[in-house]
Structures are given as C-alpha cells and as structure tokens.
Amino acid sequence: MLMHKVPVEIRPDETGRVKITDECGLACTFCHNEGTAVTADNRNVEPGQYTGTAGRTGRVSIYIATNGAQFLSARIEPGPEFALALAALRGSITTREIHFTGGEPTLHPRLPALVQQVRDMGFTVGLTSNGENGAAVLEECAGAGLDRVNLSVFGTTAVELAAVQAPRFASVGLAEAKIAALAATIETGLRSGIKVSANLVVSDSTQIPRALRIVEEYGRDVTIRFLVNLETEDHSRTAIREALAILDAVPVRHIITAGTSDERTRYQLPGGRTVYAKNIRPVRLPETCSGCRFNNATDCAEGYYGVRMYRAQDGPYMIGVCIRRMDICVPIGEFAMSRRAREIQAFRDDETARLTAQYPQLIPA
Template sequence: MLLHKVPVEIRPDDTGRVKIDDDCGLACVFCHNEGTPVTADNRDAQPGQYTGTPGKTGRVSIYLADNGARFLAARIEPGPDFALALAGLRGSIRTREIHFTGGEPTLHPRLTALVRQVRDMGFTVGLTSNGENGAAVLEECAQAGLDRINLSVFGTTATELAAVQAPRFASVSLAEKKIAALEASIETGLRSGVKVSANLVVSDHTQIPRALRIVQRYGHDVTVRFLVNLETEDASRQAIHETLAALDAVPVRHIITAGTSDERTRYRLPDGRTVYAKNIRPVRLPDTCAGCTFNNPRDCQEGYYGVRMYRAKGGPFMIGVCIRRMDICMSVGEFVMSQRAREVQAFRDDETARLAALHPQQVTTSHR
C-alpha cells in the first residue's frame, strides 16, 4: 500500500468501546451490530434463539448465527450505575478513552448527558456514527466534552447508499435524506470544534472513483480513512493502493495500536491534506483466542480489536472481547476479578514492549 520506510508510532491501547444504544435508522447488509442481536427484532426471543436475519426493522447482525450471543443490548443511561461500570473497567485495565457505539449513538436521547458524565470522570470521549442525527446533537455534545466523531460513509450518492441497504430501505429518496444528514453532521461537528473523520471501506477497483470523490468532497476539513474490506481482502488492498497512487499520496507515518489489531498509515497529499489507510493486524489474545474455533483468517476477520462494554436488557453491564464469541462476555464484576482482565492488560504491555524492540526508532504515545 505504497509503504516506504517511514517513522513508526506505537500507541498503547487505552480505549473502551461502549454500546450505548441499539437503535439505528439505516439497515446496512454488512452490519455486525457490535455482536449483539437487533433488540427490536428479538424482544420476545429466548437466549439462544435470537435471529440475525432481517425482521421488522430490516436490520441484520451478521455474526449472530454462531457467535453465541446470550443477551439483548439495552440502552445505557447516565447515572451512578454507569459510573460504577466505568470505574470497574478502569480499575481492571488501563482506560483513558471511552468510545460510544451502537446502533447509532446520535439517536440516544441523553447522549449529551452521557458525554458529560464520561468527560467529568476524566476520560476522553469519542463516538462512531453514520451521521443521521449529528446536526441535532453534536454542538451540545461538543460543549459537554466530545473530542471526536468517526463517521462511517457508505456512499457519496443516493444510489450507492441505497445499494447497501436492506430491500425495504433501499430507497434512493430515503438515501438522499441520509446523505444530506451526513453532510449536516460534518458541518455541525467542524463548526463545534469536534475532530471529524470519515471512514470508507474500499472493496475493489470499482469503488476507486467513489473514494476519490470522498477525498475531493470532504478531505479539506475531514480526515479521510480508507479501510480494507476483509471479505475481498486482496482486491481491496489493490484498490486502496491504486487510490493512493491516483492521489499522489506519500506515506509519512505508520501507526500501530499496541494490544489490538488496529494499524494505519498516514499519507500526505500534494496540497498538504492528510489521508489514512487502515489495516487489521492478525492479533489474538494469547489464552482466550488459543483454542477458539474461529481462530483462523477466514472466520476471525477483525482479530482482537479491544474491549467492549454493553448493558444487558434487564441485567448487568457486560464486558466482551470478541464479537465472534459473544458467549464469553461476562459481567463487569466478573471481569474485574477475572484472569481475562489481567490477560488483556498484560497483552497490551507485552505488545508495546515487543513493538518498541522491533522498531527502535519509534515514537510511543498514549494519545490518539
């Protein structure tokens, strides 16, 4: 991917992802929904009988057929219970940033209060969004302490967006409204001082024009990040390579998140703008992943990506380490006392030391 010898930056993982709600106004055919069932479609189902196929919402959870999910995700509300769960997470593994996911986080009716609570506890706060409601909430969230938003861009035209939606939502007119909402979210985020990134999966050479349009359309103010499609890995990598070549992009830094599968390369364009190419390293937890049936390149597509927090509907806060193995989620109380928490922290520390030895001229930082 145009990789030359560039400085390496090692960033020890210090992030916890928190699924704050399950609602979403899109129905993307590739959605993993953070490993959990679509709550609205499974309210009457018993654990073990959840379905990941489209119900009345039209949404999917692509790994649900065999990931062993045993709970529905409830909306997380601000308050003392959430504070205790976050304190438990931070007390068991080093955590400096909380990153909200969903569903769609901007649809949470008390998102600003959640941001403020997490920020008041001393965490940096980010979120991932499809942009459908950002214009309504990002200004207040920025005032409450939101640091960054990662926007998932599924199309630059209504036709492109409609093409990746479930049949009942594959409407060009609806997609036009969603794209307008995304643009309004970008404008609101930038105006409010939030760091805005746009994540774009480039699957093959047919999507190169779309990638170039996104850089042209958003790249002056937004950090564009190209992501590999692991279903079409070789074709995807080649397409990103060709996109970067078309942009005359020059690599300036390689960034590795020690303790997770995340890595990316930062490129500089001739006009001084920056784009990133993101990759997934084949990283596994040494004990938890060792005997897993999915521990192969075909089934374990995201590797070990980090720690996720959920709230089980009618139950406790839960901690997971893999969306392909939701059956190994445990309550926060169990996690705090578990060998798995110690394994995660030791893995982060060991990876940081190993990568530092491998790249003796590296820069190490705790900040993203």
C-alpha cells in the same frame, strides 16, 4: 514493508468501546451490530435463540447465528450505575478513552449527558456514527466534552447507499435524505470544534471514484481513512494502493495500536492534506483466542480489536472481547476479578514493549 520505510508510532490500546443504544435508522446488509442481536426484533425470543436476519426493523446482525449471544443490549443511561461500571473497567485495565457505539449513538436521547458524565470522570470521549442525526446533537455534545466523531461512510451517492440497505429501505429518496444528513453532521461537527474523520471501505477498483470524491469533497477539513474490506481483501488492498497512487500520496507515518489488531498509515497529499489507510493486524489474545473455533484467517476477520461494554436487557453491564464469541461476555464485576482482564493488560504491555524494541524509528506517542 512500509512500516520500515517511515517512522513508526506505537500507541498502547487504552480505549473501551461502549454500546450505548441499539437503535439505528439504517439497515445495512453487512452490519455486525457490535455482536448483539437487533433488540427490537428479538424481545420475545429466548436467549441463545436470537435471529440475526432482517425482521420488522429490516436490520441484520451478521454473526448472531454462530456467536452464541446470550443477551439483548439495552440503552445505557447516565447515572450512578454507569459511573460504577466505568470505574470497574478502569480499575481492571488501563482505560483513558471511552468510545460510544451502537446502533447509532446520536439517536440516544441523553447523549450529551452521557458525554458529560464520561468527561467528568476524566476520560476522553469519542463516538462512531453513520451521520444520520449528528446535526441535531453534536453542538451540545461538543459543549459537554466530545472530542471526536468517526463517521462511517457507506455511500457517497444515494444510489450507492441504497444498494447496501435491506430491500425495505433501499429507496433512493430515503438514501438522499441520509446523504444530506451526513453532510449536515460533518458541517456541525467541524463548526463545533469536534475532530471529524470519515471511514470509507474500498472493496475493489470500482469504488476508487467514490473514494476520490470523498477526499475531494471533505478532505480539507475531515480526516479520511480508507479501510480494507476483509471479504475482498486482495482486491481491496489493490484498490486502495491505486487510489493512493492517483492522489500522489506519500507515506509519512505508520501507527500501530499495541494490544489490538488496529494499525494505519498516514499519507501526505499535494497541498498539505492527509489521508490514512487502515489495516487489521492478525492479533490474537494468547489464552482467550487459543483453541477458538474461529481462530483462522477466514473466520476471524477482525482479530482482537479491544474491550466492549454493553448493558444487558434487565441485567448487568457486560464486558466482551470478541463479536464472534459473544458467549464469552461476562458481567463487569466478574470481568474485573478475572484472569482475562489480567491477560488483556499483560498483552497490551508486552506488545508495547516488543513493538517499541522492534522499530528503531519509533516516534513517542
């Protein structure tokens, strides 16, 4: 195995993902929307009857038909209630980083204020973005303390991006504007001193040229991460290996996030550039995932990926642990006192100790 041939770094999971808005200007056909239904399309639908198929917005949420979601997500605003929710999360499980998700976080009208509040509470702040609005907000967010942005790259050309959009939005002209916006976001982020990474799913060998274009165009300044497509797993892994071979990539470090399914390998390229290949480990929570109907290699593609926070429409802050099982989300106050919070912390600690003992070439985090 690769991780035995290169030094291994164990990083305990200390991140909380926070869905700050449901708004998004793309309509990707594979979107899971952090497990929640598209709010704008389901406002008049009874809880438990939400639809994940394309409605007025053209957007989808692929797990809604089976994940039992019981609430719609609301926009999270900076202020005392958000501070109390973050404090409760940190008091329940070790949390040092807050990672904003959506929807599209850069469409939140008060994003810099949210970043500032989270930084003032002592957290590191990152976010995941499709790049559609970053040029307008990242400079101010950098001033507020944003540490990094992870860009999800769904196409390197307008034709590629349009191909994964709902029919209503599958316009090459619109996709060209989105591609230009992504480039502007990258430029703004780098100019503002934010760490910028680009996550690129490589589904099969036909996408190798796309992966190589991204490395060539952005790889000198942006951290490129190749991601496995779990629906085409074998073909995807083969394609990533081929791309790495073409790049003459040499593995230099394997990184495992103890307590979640995330792991990645860092590769050195000729000339000093680096790329990462990201993988999903088959990680499950020992109690929560035991007996789950999705606990198999086919249905549980993500594994246990960490804790997610939401704000329910006209309701409390909620904590979830699985986008396939939104029915087990609970209010933050209930989570803070729950057996599940203790299970998650114990699992993190146990995995950190076990993996540290397992790999003698351990690099201190």
